Amino acid sequence: MEMSQLLNNGEISSVDLTKAHLERIDEVDGQVKAFLHVDREGALAQARLVDTKRKSGEKLSPLAGVPLALKDVMTQRGIPTTCGSKMLEGWRPPYDSTVVTRLRSSDVVILGKTNCDEFAMGSSTENSAYFPTRNPWDLTRIPGGSGGGSSASLAAYEAPLAIGTDTGGSIRQPAAVTGTVGVKPTYGGVSRYGLVAFSSSLDQAGPCARTVLDAAYLHEAIAGHDPLDSTSINAPVPPIVAAAKDGNVKGMKIGVIKELQGDGYQPGVLKLFNQSLEELAKLGAEIVEVSCKYFDYALAAYYLIAPSECSSNLARFDAMRYGLRIGEGSAEEVMNSTRSAGFGKEVKRRIILGTYALSSGYYDAYYGSAQKVRTLISQDFKDAFEKADVLVSPTAPTTAFKIGEKSNDPIAMYLNDIATIPTNLAGVCGMSLPSGLAEEDGLPAGFQIMAGAMKDDRLYKVGAALESALTKKWGGGILEKAPKLVAK
Amino acid sequence: MISREDVANLAKLARIDMSDDELDHLASELSVILDAVARVQEVANSDVPPTSHPIPMTNVFRIDENRSSLSPEDALSGAPASEGQRFKVPQILGEE
Numbered sequence: 001m002e003m004s005q006l007l008n009n010g011e012i013s014s015v016d017l018t019k020a021h022l023e024r025i026d027e028v029d030g031q032v033k034a035f036l037h038v039d040r041e042g043a044l045a046q047a048r049l050v051d052t053k054r055k056s057g058e059k060l061s062p063l064a065g066v067p068l069a070l071k072d073v074m075t076q077r078g079i080p081t082t083c084g085s086k087m088l089e090g091w092r093p094p095y096d097s098t099v100v101t102r103l104r105s106s107d108v109v110i111l112g113k114t115n116c117d118e119f120a121m122g123s124s125t126e127n128s129a130y131f132p133t134r135n136p137w138d139l140t141r142i143p144g145g146s147g148g149g150s151s152a153s154l155a156a157y158e159a160p161l162a163i164g165t166d167t168g169g170s171i172r173q174p175a176a177v178t179g180t181v182g183v184k185p186t187y188g189g190v191s192r193y194g195l196v197a198f199s200s201s202l203d204q205a206g207p208c209a210r211t212v213l214d215a216a217y218l219h220e221a222i223a224g225h226d227p228l229d230s231t232s233i234n235a236p237v238p239p240i241v242a243a244a245k246d247g248n249v250k251g252m253k254i255g256v257i258k259e260l261q262g263d264g265y266q267p268g269v270l271k272l273f274n275q276s277l278e279e280l281a282k283l284g285a286e287i288v289e290v291s292c293k294y295f296d297y298a299l300a301a302y303y304l305i306a307p308s309e310c311s312s313n314l315a316r317f318d319a320m321r322y323g324l325r326i327g328e329g330s331a332e333e334v335m336n337s338t339r340s341a342g343f344g345k346e347v348k349r350r351i352i353l354g355t356y357a358l359s360s361g362y363y364d365a366y367y368g369s370a371q372k373v374r375t376l377i378s379q380d381f382k383d384a385f386e387k388a389d390v391l392v393s394p395t396a397p398t399t400a401f402k403i404g405e406k407s408n409d410p411i412a413m414y415l416n417d418i419a420t421i422p423t424n425l426a427g428v429c430g431m432s433l434p435s436g437l438a439e440e441d442g443l444p445a446g447f448q449i450m451a452g453a454m455k456d457d458r459l460y461k462v463g464a465a466l467e468s469a470l471t472k473k474w475g476g477g478i479l480e481k482a483p484k485l486v487a488k
Numbered sequence: 489m490i491s492r493e494d495v496a497n498l499a500k501l502a503r504i505d506m507s508d509d510e511l512d513h514l515a516s517e518l519s520v521i522l523d524a525v526a527r528v529q530e531v532a533n534s535d536v537p538p539t540s541h542p543i544p545m546t547n548v549f550r551i552d553e554n555r556s557s558l559s560p561e562d563a564l565s566g567a568p569a570s571e572g573q574r575f576k577v578p579q580i581l582g583e584e
Contacts, residue, residue: 094562187542201541230548231541300525311502318503320577322566331578332503340505348504352514353521355498356490369528371538376531378539410517411524427542453543 001213003160007054007065014047014054014065018109021067025111025158027487033133034143034153036072037080038112043067050107062217064107069159071150072113073120074205075194076100079110083196084118084128084146087317087324087342097194098226099163099205106221111159114149118344119314120170120198122146123416126407127346134403135178137443137482141400144174144416150208151178156485161218162208167199168302169396169420171206172432176395176446179434179478181215181463182208184420186453187427188233190219191226199309200231202302202424210479212433212463216244219456235454243457247464250284254462255388259295260419266398268438269445273394276435276447279469280462290387292380297373298422303414304357304370305425310347311354317342349410378426385452390462393419395432395446423450431459433467434478444478490518 006012022040029035050065070076073083075093077100082088096104103110117127125133125148135143136156143152147164151174154162164171166184175182183206190205197203207218223237256277261270281287319325319338327337343351357366384391396416406413423430428450435447447466451458471477492515499506506514560573569576 091566094558094565227548227550231543231545233543294531297528297531300528303521303525304528315503319568321575323568325568329578331580334578335503336505339503343504348506348510349514349517349521351502351504352495352498353518355502356494356518356522359498359501365529366522366525368538369532370525371540372532372536373528374539374542375536378542410521425542 001062001211001217003066004062014050014109015044017065018043018047018067018111021111021159028156028485029158031134031139031485031488032136032152032156032158033131034114034149034156034158035069035112036082036084036115036130036149039079039110042079043109043111046109050109053107061106061221063161063221065109066161067109067111067159068103069111069114069150069153069162070100071116071147071162071164073116073165073196074099074163075196076110076113079113081113081196082130083120084116084130085342085344085347086129089324091323095194098191098228099222100194102222108161108221114147114153114162116149117146118347119196119310120146120165120167121310121346121350123169123173123413124406125149126403127344129344132403135400136485137179137400140402141443142177142403144177144400146170147174147208151175151180151182154178154180154208154210155479155482160210161214163205163222164208165195165203165205166424167202167306168424169417171208172420172430172446172448173396173416175208175432177400177444179444179482180208180210181212181431181433182206183215183219183431183456183459184423184429185219185223185456186233186429188231189237189429189454189456190223191229191232193226193228197313199306200313201309202306204424210477212460212467213244216241216460233454238454238457240457240460244460244464246461247468249280249462249465252285252390252462253388254280254285254287255290255384255391256287257295257384257391257393258289258291259293260393264397264415264418265394266438266440268440269394269398272435272438272445273447276466276470277392279473280466283465283469288388290384290391292377292384292422294373294376294380295422298377298425299414299418301370301373301377301425302417302421303353304366305374307350307354308357308367309354311351311358314347314351374425377422381422381426381428381452389451390458391450393448395419395448399438399441399443399445419448428453429456429459431463433463434470436470436478437481490515490522
């Protein structure tokens with residue numbers, strides 16, 4: 001929001017701001033590798049347009065002229081959209097996603113497309129078909145996933161705002177391990193039109209930023225009913241920005257989920273979580289413990305539901321209407337060879353798993369049972385929200401691990417999302433913000449806040465309160481403690 | 489347990505050619521993953537209704553009227569092959 005003020009006061013132009021970010025990308029992205037595509041011309045043209053509008057005295061949105069990085073699973077007309085996959089290499093979509101349309105009407109400057117795990121399947125951005133993205137805190141470590149490019153671009157100061165998508169934690173877990181803020185809105189709160197589908201009943205686009213208030217402005221700009229998405233909720237957007245400015249938690253009940261701590265969580269991450277709770281208590285919040293006993297089954301249910309939906313959604317990549325086409329012979333032969341060459345290992349693994357879970361004879365035992373677990377988890381949330389206004393947990397069980405450390409062990413990789421997945425299964429909303437640096441390794445950890453459907457404003461109220469208390473304690477934002485990246 | 493033949497059949501259903509190596513690898517990996525996710529059955533009793541979607545879904549209708557859509561050029565812009573205003577695809581039906 002500092003940038004917004006400078007722009008508004010005429011102290012800097014959007015063109016200068018955009019150029020500064022493009023230069024920063026030139027300097028450090030060779031090391032960070034956050035971007036798959038940088039749209040220099042488009043960004044500068046948009047910036048010039050905003051500067052002209054501002055000069056003519058037009059009333060502009062608070063985000064007008066501010067640059068943003070877009071996760072490469074969102075369509076933007078004429079701009080390469082690969083989803084981190086060879087299947088869509090070189091594809092330029094003929095239409096804008098609703099998120100892009102809304103960013104345009106807020107005069108946001110889109111810098112380019114950020115790297116992600118192929119079709120957003122992964123927790124480390126190592127599954128990108130192009131290259132892994134590196135964590136700006138330690139270039140030998142993962143930036144989280146699937147939206148590692150979006151979060152890394154923020155932490156490396158290549159962009160002040162970014163868009164992510166979150167199916168099981170792909171906005172929140174990267175935010176946690178890069179020391180940034182990420183929000184998964186209520187399911188249906190932000191339109192999915194133009195978001196390349198992975199798991200349609202779980203996917204949700206949302207804001208990534210360096211502060212809670214920045215995320216709030218971006219969230220409000222992209223949220224709201226969209227007739228082009230039949231799952232979009234037709235109700236007023238909660239007062240998100242007002243809640244982030246308010247940040248008063250006095251008298252609020254904050255529920256600590258018993259099942260999302262303990263075994264498997266890094267001691268330093270848990271320590272920071274407990275210190276954050278103390279800060280919230282000092283601010284007048286009441287901390288209560290709640291139990292969500294079916295959360296133990298969330299990961300298992302997720303790894304049946306998401307692959308099942310993905311096996312169906314990714315059937316559209318049939319080599320006929322767009323994307324890759326490889327091989328000769330009948331349509332079926334061409335499909336077989338194209339999908340063999342175009343999809344990476346993790347995507348194939350999930351398509352096969354989903355095909356199995358949906359096949360006759362196994363449907364009830366696997367997909368059907370997972371859907372029942374989903375009901376139980378929603379019930380857990382409902383009961384917990386009767387005892388507390390928001391629920392909290394560490395965002396991810398550990399800080400960023402080394403690139404390559406878990407890539408041959410799918411189960412260990414899946415465990416990264418153990419605390420973020422329940423939110424997606426129930427369609428409620430969640431935020432991750434930095435809780436500090438873990439004592440073992442000096443790397444950032446995340447504090448997760450969850451609220452009921454269409455209660456997104458509560459995330460911002462609690463998030464703003466905690467952020468303000470912690471930055472006072474640290475004497476500045478957490479990213480100021482990150483090692484400085486310099487051009488090589 | 490999931491056998492190599494099971495995986496080969498699933499790959500055929502999913503229209504993905506797979507090498508022998510891939511089939512071997514996936515058969516062992518999927519067995520481990522399926523063991524881990526099968527625990528959903530422990531609590532999925534018959535009295536629990538399934539949830540397919542996190543929010544109540546209703547049919548969405550719109551007024552049946554003309555409105556603008558993608559132009560044929562735009563719709564074909566990403567096609568691997570096209571002819572006139574049509575997608576050009578490999579043979580779908582057999583000879584007979």
